[in-house]
Each structure stands twice: as structure tokens, then as C-alpha cells.
């Protein structure tokens with residue numbers, strides 16, 4: 321059994337099977353919070369996380385251009401959409417455990433670890449919710465090809481915790497807040513209640529993950545006495561390829577601690593019809 325939080329993280333990262341990975345993630349999160357509550361916290365420790373997490377043999381990972389286009393009007397299209405979300409959630413489990421294990425040389429308050437352990441546990445639930453929906457539709461995670469490039473943001477930022485916070489929770493997970501309401505609509509119109517309920521859970525909990533990113537980004541800016549907005553722009557331009565896509569979910573982004581002057585200057589403003597809400 322892993323003795324430290326960093327070892328728990330590596331135990332999750334080196335497990336290939338999705339349901340098994342998420343079961344370990346949940347068990348380690350429960351152990352972490354039980355020990356915190358008992359006043360005998362598990363030490364963070366140090367470990368050597370793999371550059372890339374272990375993954376199952378299926379899904380086959382392909383360049384996004386070679387992943388077939390999804391037409392959400394059909395049951396097959398809706399399966400493809402849920403499959404893509406399941407893939408994102410499994411990556412998110414690993415991303416949160418990776419930030420825990422990757423930067424243990426930087427002293428952080430216990431709340432930093434609480435937040436990412438909680439986020440990793442929630443992503444584990446999200447992956448299982450998506451798998452349950454797929455299985456209910458006679459499919460499963462691994463049945464379709466998936467996006468190969470999803471770990472790139474992690475690899476690009478292995479040496480930069482602030483770059484990691486800027487790109488992963490504050491750009492990629494914030495993008496989830498923009499697109500999830502449209503997805504919920506697709507499943508609501510199809511009468512797919514199980515998928516609607518699952519996506520609503522994901523939508524509600526993802527606000528917290530973006531907020532953790534913003535909180536710890538601001539904390540580190542304070543520690544180094546740097547301007548958070550300028551630093552965010554610099555790091556996103558450095559590590560994130562391409563501009564941010566519109567439209568933005570301004571309300572949920574604000575709730576998560578992301579003001580418009582953080583993301584609007586990075587936006588792709590073509591076509592011009594999109595304006596701030």
C-alpha cells in the first residue's frame with residue numbers, strides 16, 4: 321500500500337485500466353480525507369511520477385483530425401460524444417494526481433492537496449458516470465478511437481506549476497464550462513435522462529476545479545509578487561497552442577474566479593459576431 325500522498329498519486333498514474341484507476345483514485349482520496357479528519361494527516365512525501373500515465377490498450381489514440389466527426393442527432397453520434405467526454409474525464413483523473421506528485425519540491429499548504437485530491441475523486445466519479453451511460457447504450461469506453469493529444473498540456477508544463485495551473489484548470493477545464501450546457505441540451509432533446517443527470521453533475525463540479533486552479537494560481541502570484549493577469553496571459557501564450565474559442569460562459573467563469581480580463585485578451589475574435597455577454 322502507498323504510504324504517502326505522492327505514492328498514492330503514482331499508484332493511480334501507473335494503473336492502466338479505467339475502472340481500476342478510478343477505484344484506486346477514490347480509495348486514496350477517502351484515505352487522505354479520513355486521515356486529515358482524524359488529525360493524523362498522510363505525509364505528502366516525494367515520488368517519481370511517469371512522464372505519461374498508463375492507459376488501457378483501447379481506445380486507440382488517434383490524431384484529432386483522424387477521429388471521425390460526431391453527429392449528435394443520432395444515437396451513434398451521442399455515443400461518440402459520451403465516449404469523448406469519458407476520455408476527457410480519465411485524462412482529468414491523471415492530470416489532478418499528476419499535479420500532486422509532480423511539484424512536491426514546491427512547498428504548498430495542505431489545502432492545495434485537499435483541493436486536487438477532491439478534484440481527482442470527482443473526475444473518477446465523472447469517468448464512471450460516462451462509462452455507465454455508454455454501457456447502458458450497449459457501448460463502452462474503448463469502443464471508439466479517442467483524441468491522442470490530451471496529455472500534451474501536462475508534458476509541456478512538467479517543470480512549471482504556474483504554467484500547469486494556467487493551462488489545465490484555467491484554460492482547458494474552463495472550456496468545459498463553455499461547452500457542457502450545449503451538450504446537456506443535446507441529451508435532453510433526445511430524452512436521455514441518465515446522460516443529462518450525469519452531465520449536470522459534471523457541470524456543477526467542474527466549476528470547483530476551475531476555481532481551485534484560479535485560487536492556487538493567485539496564491540503563487542502573491543508568493544512571487546507578480547501580477548496575476550499579466551502572468552496568466554504570458555503563460556497561456558507560451559504553453560497553449562492557439563487562441564481561446566468563443567463563446568465563453570461568462571457567468572460560470574466568474575463563479576470560478578476567472579474574470580473576463582483574464583480570458584478575453586486571449587480570445588480568437590474571428591468571427592466578430594461574438595461579443596461579451
Ligand SMILES: [Fe+2]
Nearest residue numbers: 409412443446
Ligand atoms: Fe470532470
Ligand SMILES: [Fe+2]
Nearest residue numbers: 412493526529
Ligand atoms: Fe475537472
